[in-house]
Amino acid sequence: MSAELDKIDYKILRLLQQDGRTGNAEIAKRVNVSAATCHRRTQRLFEDGYIQNVRAQIAPDKVDRGALVMVGVVLDRSTPESFGAFEAACRALPFILDCHLVAGDFDYFLKIRVRDMADFNHLHGDQLIALPGVRQTRTFFVMKEVVDNAPLAF
Amino acid sequence: MSAELDKIDYKILRLLQQDGRTGNAEIAKRVNVSAATCHRRTQRLFEDGYIQNVRAQIAPDKVDRGALVMVGVVLDRSTPESFGAFEAACRALPFILDCHLVAGDFDYFLKIRVRDMADFNHLHGDQLIALPGVRQTRTFFVMKEVVDNAPLAF
C-alpha cells in the first residue's frame, strides 16, 4: 500500500480541517470522485492517523474562559525526574492548553485559559508556583488574540 | 429565550469538543434526551455561536509540519499603526498558528509550525525579521510537545 498522499487526499484533509462536519457526498463533489471512493479515502485518512480527531471549537468567552495567558517557566533542576514530574503535573491541570519544553531562557512555555485576570492570580498562587520543581515563572497576559489556533497549512 | 446553558447543553458541548463527528443519535443517548430535542439543542449551540466551528486535527508530522517554534517579538515603535501593520502581516502568513499581543517583555508571541529547524531558519531570515516594525525576535525551539491544543475545560 502506498503510504503517500495524492492531491485528492490533501484536498480532503484541507476540507475536513476547514469544516469537519462536511458530509461525504459534499466532499466527493468537491474533489471530483465518487462518494464511495471518497468515503474509503476519508476512512483511510482516519485509520492511518492523518486525521488525529475532529473537534468542535468552543467559543472561550461563552464558557467563561475569555482570558488567555502565556507563562514561561524555569525549573529548579534540569534532571529527567524534575522534568517528568513537572510534565505529569501539567497534563493533569485542565486549564493548561499548551505545555512545551523549549530551548532558551525558559524550560517550559504554557498557554492557559481562565475566566479573567483575578482567576489567573488565584491559580498562579495556588497551583502554578506549587508545581513540582518550579523556580520561577514569567507571566504574559494576552491583551489581544490576533490569530488563535489557525488551521495548518500544507 | 434563555441565553444560559443547562447541564445538557454543556454535555453536548463537551461531547462535540471531544469528537465532532459524533452523530446526533449517539449524543442524544449519552445526554438522555430524544434525538429531536438533541438535534434542536445542538443546532442552537451552532447558531448562537457557542460552537465556532468543527475542525479535523491533522497530524503535523504526517504533513511535514513536525517542528514547533515559539517566537517572542519586540516592535520598533508602540504605535497603533505599527501594531496594525504587524498584525495584518501575521494574519497573511500561513505558518503562524498563534499570534498574540501580550503585556510583558515582548510585544507579541508567535506559535509557528514548519517542517524542521532548517526550514525555520530560512523563514526567520526571509520573513519574520522582515515583518513590519520588528526590532527584535527571540526564538524558542520546542523540543517536546507535552500538551498541544488541549480541549477546553469548562
Add this chain to the structure above:
DNA sequence: TGCGGACATGCAATATCCTTTCACTTTGAT
C-alpha cells in the same frame, strides 16, 4: 509482449441516520 495479482474506482443496493412535523407536556407569569 503477454500474463497475473494487487489495488483503486464507480455503480447500485442496502442500511443508517438526520430532519421536520405534529400533538402533548412543562414552565412561568398574571
Add this chain to the structure above:
DNA sequence: ATCAAAGTGAAAGGATATTGCATGTCCGCA
C-alpha cells in the same frame, strides 16, 4: 387557576453513509 410560550418525544419522510460487486488500471515478472 389559566393562558401563552417554550420544550419535549414519537413517527415519517428524505437524505446520507456504507457495502458488495464488476470493471478498469498499474506494475512486476516471465
